[in-house]
Amino acid sequence: MSPAVLVHPVNRPQRMYDLIAGPWHWAVSGFLIAQVMFALLYAGKSFGVSANLRTMCTIAGAEKYSDFFRIDWREQRWNLLFIAGAVIGGFIAYHLVPNPEPVQISEATITHLRSIGIESPAATSTGGFVPDSLFAPENFLTLRNLIALVLGGFLIGFGTRWAGGCTSGHAISGLSNLQLPSLIAVIGFFIGGLLMSWVLLPIIVQL
Amino acid sequence: MRYLYYLFVGIAFGFVMTKSEAVSWYRIQEMFRFESFHMYGIIGTAVVVGAIGVALLKRFDVHAYDGGELSLKDKNLSVPRYLFGGIIFGLGWALTGACPGPMFTLLGQGVWMIGVVILSSVAGTFVYGLLRDRLPH
Numbered sequence: 001m002s003p004a005v006l007v008h009p010v011n012r013p014q015r016m017y018d019l020i021a022g023p024w025h026w027a028v029s030g031f032l033i034a035q036v037m038f039a040l041l042y043a044g045k046s047f048g049v050s051a052n053l054r055t056m057c058t059i060a061g062a063e064k065y066s067d068f069f070r071i072d073w074r075e076q077r078w079n080l081l082f083i084a085g086a087v088i089g090g091f092i093a094y095h096l097v098p099n100p101e102p103v104q105i106s107e108a109t110i111t112h113l114r115s116i117g118i119e120s121p122a123a124t125s126t127g128g129f130v131p132d133s134l135f136a137p138e139n140f141l142t143l144r145n146l147i148a149l150v151l152g153g154f155l156i157g158f159g160t161r162w163a164g165g166c167t168s169g170h171a172i173s174g175l176s177n178l179q180l181p182s183l184i185a186v187i188g189f190f191i192g193g194l195l196m197s198w199v200l201l202p203i204i205v206q207l
Numbered sequence: 208m209r210y211l212y213y214l215f216v217g218i219a220f221g222f223v224m225t226k227s228e229a230v231s232w233y234r235i236q237e238m239f240r241f242e243s244f245h246m247y248g249i250i251g252t253a254v255v256v257g258a259i260g261v262a263l264l265k266r267f268d269v270h271a272y273d274g275g276e277l278s279l280k281d282k283n284l285s286v287p288r289y290l291f292g293g294i295i296f297g298l299g300w301a302l303t304g305a306c307p308g309p310m311f312t313l314l315g316q317g318v319w320m321i322g323v324v325i326l327s328s329v330a331g332t333f334v335y336g337l338l339r340d341r342l343p344h
Contacts, residue, residue, distance in 0.1 A: 027248060029229065034253045036219060041279070043212065046279075049311075053332040065337060083308075085218040086315070094316035129228075130318050149320060150327045151327070152324060155296065156324070159298070164288065177258075181289050185289040188294045189300060195297075
């Protein structure tokens, strides 16, 4: 028997596994994200993750402090389940079918990040999902990491609610529905993002 | 049963976000530095496929599974809330490398410190709720 015949039945599941383990091409990923939006539209809902932050405030009792939180959180239960799924999906994708190689970003970005003291994706313990220098628990109680995580999160929560949506609600759902307000929001996302990446982040990581 | 549907769609979302590497802090830096097409490809494909799909849904007057209207209402046009709110979110997005969806997916991956980002984002939404009447919309 030729080796090829022996190898073939073993290879096919392996190839299937490799395909699922990724990383996936951007076109496949973008197509599937659009399907997530359609799946929610078909259920009579809309794709918008940041709305959950408001629901969480309501559940925590925020309606005592502002009418903005006077909503029936039970009507948002579906969205809470969606993000519970996003947690589980992250667990499965990362732990059960791990990506075979660290995130491959451009050399230019690696060089720049090194110059401001952030390690390359390959040097992280997470396979390049987050830098240990900012996200490792033992590095938390430093001024720069407190700013990065606490202030960063605060800006996300404050900004998304002010703008009425985040990447899913405005960039994906809103632009797909040709909403001018969403285009203005996405332009805002980029003004803020560029200011952070080019100007503020290099300062913050030196703190 | 109906709730299992949302859980399942969420699982698919978290899986895609991980395999596409869109949850990577590094991918977000690379995007804002214009040093790779990857993230633009993902968002661009989602928007093009989404826009074609939404146009078809409207054209053929497709309804939700229960016969209700699809949730595709027009947003009220104004500039300040979208622009200023957008800028603030953009600052947080580029700093933490995560937007609200990926925050939860990263938690599932075991990046525990993203829990700090999630709690802070809930606090940020709370403070927005307190100041809402004093902000331009």
